[in-house]
Amino acid sequence: MAEPILQDGKLYIGTSRKPDDTNNKPEYLELKFGNRHGLVTGATGTGKTVTLQILAEGFSNAGVPVFCADVKGDLSGIGAIGEAKDFLQKRADQIGLTPYEFQQFPVIFWDLYGEKGHRVRTTISEMGPLLLSRLMNATDAQEGVINIAFKIADQGGLPLLDLKDFQALLNYMGENAGALSSQFGFISKASVGSIQRELLILEQQGAEQFFGEPALKISDIMRTTNDGRGAISVLAADKLMMNPRLYGTFLLWMLSELFEVLPEVGDPDKPKLVFFFDEAHLLFNEAPKVLIERVEQVVRLIRSKGVGVYFVTQNPLDVPETVLAQLGNRVQHALRAYTPREQKAVKTAADTFRPNPDFDCATVITNLGTGEALVSTLEGKGSPSMVERTLIRPPSSRLGPVTDAERKEIMGVSPVAGLYDEDVDRESAYEILTARAKKAAETAAAQQEAATQEASQPSSGGSRWTLPGFGDEEPASPSAAKPKARSGYQRETIAEAAMKSVARTVASSLGRALVRGILGSLRR
Template identity: 70%
Template sequence: MTADDSIFLGASRKPDDTYQQPERLLLKYANRHGLVTGATGTGKTVTLQILAESFSNAGVPVFCADVKGDLSGIAMMGEAKDFLLKRAEAVKLDPYEFQEFPVIFWDLFGEKGHPIRATVSEMGPLLLSRLMNLSEAQEGVLNIAFRIADEEGLLLLDMKDLQALLVNIAERSSEIGSRYGNVSKQSVGAIQRNLLVLEQQGGQNFFGEPALRIADIMRTTRDGRGAINVLAADKLMMNPRLYATFLLWLLSELFEELPEVGDPDRPKLVFFFDEAHLLFDDAPKILVDRVEQVVRLIRSKGVGVYFVTQNPLDVPETVLSQLGNRVQHALRAYTPREQKAVKTAAETFRPNPEFDCFEAITQLGVGEALVSTLEAKGIPSIVQRTLIRPPASRLGPLSDAERAKIMNESPVSGQYDETIDRESAFEILQKRATDKVKAEEEAAQRETEQGAVEGRSRWTLPDFDDGASPSRTTTTRRTTKTTTRRTSNRQSVTEAAVKSVVRSVGSSLGRALVRGILGSIKKGL
């Protein structure tokens, strides 16, 4: 099914309705990307399956999404069935041998595969804005949040980190706005609401650690076959924006992490993007430009990207022009849009004088396709009407027990199953808030204590000769004789006699008498 330098796709149909000439995809040009299109039920999934099998046998790891669950059967050996045997005979596939392939199952929700995660920082503000469908102003606030996180050393790992950071910048909006521009609480609130929606759709399962290591999807077995990474996407398709954003993130990570290798003899990895239209539906121009950039440049990293979709119009022209290897299954041409799609598909092929591409696309049977691959010097081959070869693995999904067994034997079993929650922005900002509250309470307590001391210092005691307090003096005036005696014991006899006389005198005669007495006492001294 594979030669040393090519992949056998099937056999081309001749005018006498026989299939003779083998159609092959040269491994040397497999990283020049490709396109698999066709209406529902025309055989796209089987084509994806035989491509994944062939790349694996050639030692090339594969990453693909299993949208309907049918692709999981690639992990089990195929079974001899009449229609498969007839197909093998028609395309002259001899010998036709059944195989099982090394498969690693992944699932963003951790249900039908190993959990697959990314951190918020790795996702970045552009893809997050796309994921949450933010406005331009809201995207600007999100960019500011990421800038603040970088400056202050705040790790953004999971959703609660980003939520805590948004609360923090809302509280500091005046300070931050003077440096980076307006940070309105309305925009922050809108982002928080979108984060809540994303969380309810399962986003909290995707963001966090341990994050996916690119090396784990680029494994090979001891016998030299490439691992086939199958992403369970049947549940993920309920949130198509998350699905598309995740795959675009993975492409971006591959682009950033892999070294330049030029044009290798075979790809380092082949990436199948099923339901590719979800990536481009309502996508802003900046995002389409990003996809185009990644597709154009990732070839030099040794990565081949193959878009799988129903209609070639689903892929923007700027991206479509980068796809050199093409497999076109049947399309319908009943509506004006369908007719335009057929015309677009027909015009992208190098024409074959033996048939009309437009008519052939509408007449292809199940399992048939128009195939054009890159030949020597990267020139597209003349399009051929081709019967796709049968797969070597099982057609149809695995049972739950079979899937569980393969997951237990997986080389990454146990590496991603448990979530790690280390100190990051949430914990740091929470500690800052706690320390701030504690400092404010201590400052308030010191102020209260200082105020009490100052209040006491404002009250002074009167200067009484007997050292008594005002209350004691008042009381002394109304005390019994016993109390008076206790008070006079603290005075000399002469002073007590003088004060007693002074208190009893109320007239000028008394005052004169006192002066006389005091004078006689003074002379006697």
């Protein structure tokens, strides 16, 4: 039996095995159900990465762009042509995949740090207060301050692009907490200080490189080649995994951007994009309820945008039930059942499949070999197929990482080469607040100098000094010199409050203010 990888709008996954090794049949994922999302689970070393690789290959050959993260560094081999190996050929013979041909796929390498791929950035504004709060592990009080910061930035025309913009705005909020609290709600200086400390930690972890411009355009991960294949965007995540919260927040931001940007398309013949979320447990670990609700909403609604989301993780319990219920295409590799939690995971995985009378799912899950999985995909009118014990097909691209030289060569001919590699630092909140600070300082200095000069000049009579508030002809009456009582609180605009705060601070040390900057640390 010889089955092609793609046949009649179907993506070939592997061949199922019957208990008596007769009537084996190929297992497919129908492209029209590719946007119904999926789940790939299994213990370490059971073949999840290879399954991700062959799914990405199949979608690419069908003209569907793919985005995936390379957590261990070995998924990069999808950008190089496969190499003949005995165990791969043996698997191809077992499942009847003849001829078994090797292929190189169109790959775009990305990296938040710009070391193993093109730089990936977004702005503070695009990240939004919810995801930024998650990234900073903010408390409820701190999250409230972050929301107020975004409100102030919107009303004050202060673009928040990078970390120094947000730091400058927080400095301004701390100095004017009293006035701003009456307009936007209580602003605790302690909360502002805590957020600033978290920003420092993020900066030390490399998040500073993630925020800025040029920001990633979603269209650049949805490219197709001239021969009709979908580009496979591979995010280098081995270093990024050292900061798991940044990893999870970044991928969730991408999903949110896709949800916001893409138009409704209903149920297309094939997905517009397939998004693989590897190490998915990092997204849900200790996630607040509001964030899980956001993920659930995005997963539920993004299907109508033509985007398929596939979660890849070790344990099906890593994914909340509300999200798990929306994943129609499933590939379950072997699980271990040594602990009570692992035994529960086996039962959960088995219960989610449409039963097969030929075997007991719970028993088979613990006995699956490497590169073997239980597979159930949507078919017919969208109902799940009966679960089958399946030998996963071998990949057509290289099994293992590309070399540094190969990676550099691929990046050199990339369609996005040169678009994201250089930083762009346009005028934003930091520059605007710094300019206002400088102007306020100059105004304060000019007023002080004028007052000093006026006070130092004697009157025409020689025995009387001209003081502020007094004329040369006749002193003002005592009642006129008294300040008027305030009849009510007068709200200050953001610019006025900033200028007054800055003037108070700068008047005594103008030179130091201009060098050091009083609204946040200057760019180093």
